Amino acid sequence: MNPVLAQRYLKGLRAHLRLNGRGNGDGAQGLGRAALAAGMAPVDLAVMHEKALAAIAVSQDFSKNRAEWFKRKAYFFTQALIPLEAAQEAARRSHSNLQQRNSTLRLHTLALASANRRLQSEVVRRKAGEQQIRKGKEHYRTLFLESQAMQKKLRKLTHQIISAQEDERKEISRELHDEVVQTLVGINVELAGLGRGAAVGVRTLKAKIAHTQKLVENSVNAVHQFARELRPAVLDDLGLIPALVAYSKSLAARKRLKIQMTAFGGVEALGAVKRTVLFRVAQEALTNVARHAHATVVKLSISEVAGAVRMEISDNGKSFHVRNTLLAKNNKRLGLVGMRERIEMVGGSLAIESAPGTGTTVRAEIPFTESKA
Ligand SMILES: Nc1ncnc2c1ncn2[C@@H]1O[C@H](COP(=O)(O)OP(=O)(O)OP(=O)(O)O)[C@@H](O)[C@H]1O
Numbered sequence: 601m602n603p604v605l606a607q608r609y610l611k612g613l614r615a616h617l618r619l620n621g622r623g624n625g626d627g628a629q630g631l632g633r634a635a636l637a638a639g640m641a642p643v644d645l646a647v648m649h650e651k652a653l654a655a656i657a658v659s660q661d662f663s664k665n666r667a668e669w670f671k672r673k674a675y676f677f678t679q680a681l682i683p684l685e686a687a688q689e690a691a692r693r694s695h696s697n698l699q700q701r702n703s704t705l706r707l708h709t710l711a712l713a714s715a716n717r718r719l720q721s722e723v724v725r726r727k728a729g730e731q732q733i734r735k736g737k738e739h740y741r742t743l744f745l746e747s748q749a750m751q752k753k754l755r756k757l758t759h760q761i762i763s764a765q766e767d768e769r770k771e772i773s774r775e776l777h778d779e780v781v782q783t784l785v786g787i788n789v790e791l792a793g794l795g796r797g798a799a800v801g802v803r804t805l806k807a808k809i810a811h812t813q814k815l816v817e818n819s820v821n822a823v824h825q826f827a828r829e830l831r832p833a834v835l836d837d838l839g840l841i842p843a844l845v846a847y848s849k850s851l852a853a854r855k856r857l858k859i860q861m862t863a864f865g866g867v868e869a870l871g872a873v874k875r876t877v878l879f880r881v882a883q884e885a886l887t888n889v890a891r892h893a894h895a896t897v898v899k900l901s902i903s904e905v906a907g908a909v910r911m912e913i914s915d916n917g918k919s920f921h922v923r924n925t926l927l928a929k930n931n932k933r934l935g936l937v938g939m940r941e942r943i944e945m946v947g948g949s950l951a952i953e954s955a956p957g958t959g960t961t962v963r964a965e966i967p968f969t970e971s972k973a
């Protein structure tokens with residue numbers, strides 16, 4: 601117990617008891633406030649009050665005004681108690697306030713917890729979804745890679761077929777020239793001898809022999825023409841430009857088409873495979889013009905562009921829808937597709953432009969040096 605305060609209390613109480621009904625208890629409330637400030641509880645105040653009373657009672661004469669004395673000391677104590685009671689009441693109130701807030705907080709916490717649970721299950725659901733998407737992506741990527749690998753294989757196979765085809769053409773062409781044509785020429789020589797040796801008057805026989813000779817001659821020309829188309833020997837012997845000149849001349853004569861050609865001599869520096877590719881592309885493009893374009897003039901030009909050879913075949917005929925033709929389902933046409941395959945096989949590129957009113961242009965470019973493609 602605070603001795604200074606106990607002393608003050610004793611003094612205050614004594615003075616109050618001495619005043620005999622004139623004190624209003626203000627001093628008691630002041631002491632109560634001091635007790636509160638010193639951290640005392642009502643029970644501590646009661647103890648302090650009892651001790652003060654005991655000290656006063658020693659010298660007190662109880663013979664008169666005993667009842668009054670008891671009333672006054674009780675009054676003093678009640679007054680001193682007021683600040684402590686008030687403080688306790690305030691504490692009680694703030695405690696209940698706190699409790700109320702606490703329960704509100706608890707409700708909030710519960711609501712938060714359930715929202716959290718919902719969020720967590722949403723996160724789990726999303727994660728599963730993401731996983732699914734990732735798996736799908738991986739699946740498509742695998743499919744894409746597989747299809748790329750298959751395309752590569754297919755391309756390789758096509759290239760092999762084209763190369764084999766070229767070799768076979770070369771062989772057939774040589775056989776036609778060397779074997780079939782020679783045999784036909786031999787037959788013709790025989791027929792001529794027979795014609796000369798036939799007895800005069802056997803007119804019919806002579807006429808028949810002459811007719812057969814004509815037929816054989818036509819066959820020789822047809823076989824020559826076929827052999828040239830299959831694989832012009834000129835291409836191997838003299839080069840691309842003479843082969844194209846010969847081919848253009850023969851096509852122009854047969855199809856009544858004007859073919860204008862300009863060429864850059866350096867093209868012969870290309871390897872045999874690349875020259876053959878250019879010949880085949882020109883052959884296909886020119887055949888297409890003759891077959892489909894209804895053109896009157898075709899321009900064939902071979903020029904040099906940065907590190908490459910460019911060949912263009914332009915006609916003034918009717919145009920066609922290139923994309924639709926190439927992408928058409930069940931496209932069994934091999935001309936345009938084959939052109940592209942051949943060009944890409946040697947690391948080049950092919951473009952086909954066709955527009956109403958301007959006709960069609962096929963543009964092929966082949967690099968001089970080998971590309972890794
Ligand atoms: N210069 C052109 N002018 C107009 N149409 C063309 C020309 N070149 C091609 N075409 C059109 O494109 C189509 C496809 O040509 P492609 O060369 O692929 O096939 P094709 O010539 O019909 O048959 P093949 O397989 O014997 O070459 C042709 O059928 C034709 O309709």
Ligand SMILES: [Mg+2]
Nearest residue numbers: 884888935936
């Ligand atoms: Mg064609």
